[in-house]
Amino acid sequence: MSLDFFVSHYNYWVVIFLMMVGFYILISRGNLIKKIIGLNVFQTSVFMLYISMGKITGGTPPILIGDAHGGEAAGHVVYSNPLPHVLILTAIVVGIATTSVGLALAVRIKEAYGTLEEDEINRIEAQVEASE
Amino acid sequence: MGEGAGRVTAHLPILQVVVPLLAAPICAVLRHGRAAAWLAVLASWSVLGIALALLGQVMAGGVISYHIGDWVPPIGIEYRVDIVNAWVLVIVASIGAVVAPYAIASVEHEIAARRIPLFYAAYLLSLSGLLGIAITGDVFNVFVFLEISSLSAYALISLGRPRRALTAAYRYLIMGSVGATFIVIGIGLLYVMTGSLNMADLAELLPGVWDSRTVKVAYGFLGVGICLKLALFPLHLWLPNAYAFAPSPVTAFMASTATKVAVYMLLRFFLSIFGAAFSFEVMALDRILLPLALVAVFSMSLVAIFQVDVKRLLAYSSVAQIGYMILGLSFASVTGLTATLLHLFNHALMKGALFMALGCVVYRIGSVHIDAMAGLGKRMPWTMAAFVVGGLSLVGVPLTVGFISKWYLILGALEKGGLWIAVAVLVLVTSVMALVYVWRVVESAYLREFSGDEGTREAPLSLLAPTWVLVAANVYFGIDAVRTAGVARQAAEVLMAGIGS
Numbered sequence: 001m002s003l004d005f006f007v008s009h010y011n012y013w014v015v016i017f018l019m020m021v022g023f024y025i026l027i028s029r030g031n032l033i034k035k036i037i038g039l040n041v042f043q044t045s046v047f048m049l050y051i052s053m054g055k056i057t058g059g060t061p062p063i064l065i066g067d068a069h070g071g072e073a074a075g076h077v078v079y080s081n082p083l084p085h086v087l088i089l090t091a092i093v094v095g096i097a098t099t100s101v102g103l104a105l106a107v108r109i110k111e112a113y114g115t116l117e118e119d120e121i122n123r124i125e126a127q128v129e130a131s132e
Numbered sequence: 133m134g135e136g137a138g139r140v141t142a143h144l145p146i147l148q149v150v151v152p153l154l155a156a157p158i159c160a161v162l163r164h165g166r167a168a169a170w171l172a173v174l175a176s177w178s179v180l181g182i183a184l185a186l187l188g189q190v191m192a193g194g195v196i197s198y199h200i201g202d203w204v205p206p207i208g209i210e211y212r213v214d215i216v217n218a219w220v221l222v223i224v225a226s227i228g229a230v231v232a233p234y235a236i237a238s239v240e241h242e243i244a245a246r247r248i249p250l251f252y253a254a255y256l257l258s259l260s261g262l263l264g265i266a267i268t269g270d271v272f273n274v275f276v277f278l279e280i281s282s283l284s285a286y287a288l289i290s291l292g293r294p295r296r297a298l299t300a301a302y303r304y305l306i307m308g309s310v311g312a313t314f315i316v317i318g319i320g321l322l323y324v325m326t327g328s329l330n331m332a333d334l335a336e337l338l339p340g341v342w343d344s345r346t347v348k349v350a351y352g353f354l355g356v357g358i359c360l361k362l363a364l365f366p367l368h369l370w371l372p373n374a375y376a377f378a379p380s381p382v383t384a385f386m387a388s389t390a391t392k393v394a395v396y397m398l399l400r401f402f403l404s405i406f407g408a409a410f411s412f413e414v415m416a417l418d419r420i421l422l423p424l425a426l427v428a429v430f431s432m433s434l435v436a437i438f439q440v441d442v443k444r445l446l447a448y449s450s451v452a453q454i455g456y457m458i459l460g461l462s463f464a465s466v467t468g469l470t471a472t473l474l475h476l477f478n479h480a481l482m483k484g485a486l487f488m489a490l491g492c493v494v495y496r497i498g499s500v501h502i503d504a505m506a507g508l509g510k511r512m513p514w515t516m517a518a519f520v521v522g523g524l525s526l527v528g529v530p531l532t533v534g535f536i537s538k539w540y541l542i543l544g545a546l547e548k549g550g551l552w553i554a555v556a557v558l559v560l561v562t563s564v565m566a567l568v569y570v571w572r573v574v575e576s577a578y579l580r581e582f583s584g585d586e587g588t589r590e591a592p593l594s595l596l597a598p599t600w601v602l603v604a605a606n607v608y609f610g611i612d613a614v615r616t617a618g619v620a621r622q623a624a625e626v627l628m629a630g631i632g633s
Contacts, residue, residue: 023310039309042310042313046317050316090272090276094275094279097283098309101305102305102306102309105301105302108290109299113295125296125299
């Protein structure tokens with residue numbers, strides 16, 4: 001793998017790194033809030049994947065330049081692809097909704113169990129089951 | 133008038149999703165629980181009417197393509213209804229229409245009064261999300277609707293009375309979001325390779341880039357993501373607790389619809405978009421799914437036998453039944469797929485009936501522990517009779533829908549011959565295992581003495597009537613399977629042929 005390949009695909013390396021970090025936090029942490037943060041990092045990596053794929057080398061922001069009816073400047077301009085950006089706007093909204101539902105559940109769990117640590121919750125449940 | 137009706141008919145595909153989507157916020161602002169309940173019933177019944185009308189249109193005139201906002205696909209979003217998703221829409225809509233009136237009494241018993249309007253709002257959102265996944269012809273739209281249905285499902289589960297409902301909802305949220313994110317990654321990679329999000333367009337463009345590693349990686353991400361959503365063993369860990377601790381109507385609704393729609397997504401992505409040739413010949417999908425399906429059916433039936441909480445018992449049985457659906461897909465034949473599609477419908481009927489019967493039990497005795505249900509056969513004869521018929525259907529006794537599914541499944545295995553005969557034998561063995569776990573409940577309810585409160589009576593008619601509607605459907609479609617099997621076979625042929633034809 002040449003250095004050139006590594007550098008020219010740097011956005012993908014960032015995405016993969018973030019994705020793995022987020023996923024690792026999600027799996028390894030027992031704290032319910034930290035899990036949600038891990039989920040956020042994980043989702044953000046996907047946002048970056050989409051956003052970077054819409055960028056075209058030398059492309060301008062997708063705003064019509066020159067005459068809207070196809071004047072002389074319009075033919076030579078390379079535009080970035082706006083569609084992935086728009087899609088990810090939706091995905092960001094979904095991500096926020098997921099986070100807020102997750103945090104709301106965490107609040108309710110804290111009220112019900114008095115803790116946010118997964119292993120403590122499991123211990124409480126095991127005690128309840130044993131006493132039944 | 134005639135013209136007006138024609139205009140409405142032309143917009144049925146969008147109304148299918150918009151009606152429950154608009155009814156949901158109205159439910160949320162209504163302060164009165166009963167008013168919200170009746171609005172939900174009205175919305176879910178009109179949804180069923182629309183779904184049936186769409187199925188009729190598709191069977192008469194072929195594929196319906198609806199362009200949202202008159203933007204022509206592949207630029208605009210297309211709703212595309214063929215026989216496959218018309219079938220899934222009818223499944224989801226009919227369960228939605230039966231559970232909504234059932235929920236009225238059940239929810240008043242299980243959920244705090246101030247949360248009841250919100251319950252119906254979440255219920256309708258979940259319904260519209262599931263219908264949206266089924267009807268849309270745009271892959272990113274699938275993700276959006278998937279999240280609408282999932283987020284409302286997390287909220288619905290967390291309304292369960294035991295506090296473990298909260299941790300179950302949380303776990304489902306984490307695993308479900310990971311699954312959904314995997315699906316977005318897959319969709320993104322497909323977009324990179326083809327520049328399209330329209331399903332029919334993707335199906336045309338993808339064969340040109342089959343060799344690309346990106347497409348194969350996309351396939352993997354989509355596969356894992358969707359299998360998480362449909363709770364294929366070993367990605368099923370969120371399901372048992374979510375079903376066991378959710379309020380009864382939620383369990384009945386989710387068990388009959390959510391996983392079915394996920395199975396539909398799997399079929400749509402892997403057979404319609406990627407194509408049967410790519411899935412079975414290049415990616416060897418059948419060889420990956422077959423062992424997972426067999427292990428799911430066998431191990432989860434075994435686990436179900438040892439459960440003492442009957443709701444959880446049926447939840448494990450659900451994972452096993454999903455195994456049967458995936459097993460049908462792994463046959464890679466029209467007969468196998470027919471079995472899958474039939475079982476989508478049939479399993480919705482049987483699990484709906486069973487969980488609704490359990491909801492009646494919860495309503496009267498507040499528990500579904502197998503010992504608490506001892507002697508209930510005499511106290512609640514109609515409820516337990518519904519459970520028995522549903523249970524027989526689950527086992528696959530003739531004259532019930534369960535038999536029809538297993539018949540086609542075994543037919544598919546025998547058709548392939550050779551070692552596949554062993555698969556047919558395993559289907560029979562696991563049916564006996566189903567008999568064991570259903571029998572444990574029946575034995576407790578009928579052969580043991582009642583030890584609970586002396587005043588325990590039969591469940592009210594408002595709970596029994598919807599339950600028995602599904603029980604009757606179990607028997608009716610078990611005797612007269614010509615129509616259902618016909619639609620399922622037609623849908624299976626469409627799936628195997630690919631989206632273009």
